[in-house]
Amino acid sequence: MALRRWQLSFLLLPLLVLAPAAQGQPVEGTVIRVVDGDTIYVKLADRVEKIRYIGMNTPETHHPTKGEEPGGREAAETNRRLVGGKRVRLELDVRTRDRYGRLLAYVWVDDVMVNAELLRLGCAQVMTVPPNVKHQELLLRSTRLGEAGQ
8 A cells, every 4th residue: 555645745854853862962842741750742743742851750530540649740730831832852872662652851941941840849750761871960960959949
């Protein structure tokens, strides 16, 4: 079965949108929904991607078996204040997607890495999953800064 031109375009669009990120260049978009403390939806060009923050984890708010974990609402609200409706820059690492198909990224608002800020504020814990370790030291330092301020 031959693909029509529009079908081929539809299949190649994700590659074109993420091509700069694959070459180490950040991709920019606008946050259209905050799911919880470590997951957002971002409009990139003509499509929407579900983004999972790299290097950290927050308590769950909608887990199918665990339900809502303590601190989950606070983490989600803090994330909403940091990124909700804002223009963000997504920096990818070695592995670009997780097993659920979410785009994995370090999320920046201006000069602030949101992943690190959530750690500094005590809303998250470091969770390093190799090979995505580019900013591991920064994330660990952010946790220590948060602990020192408490």
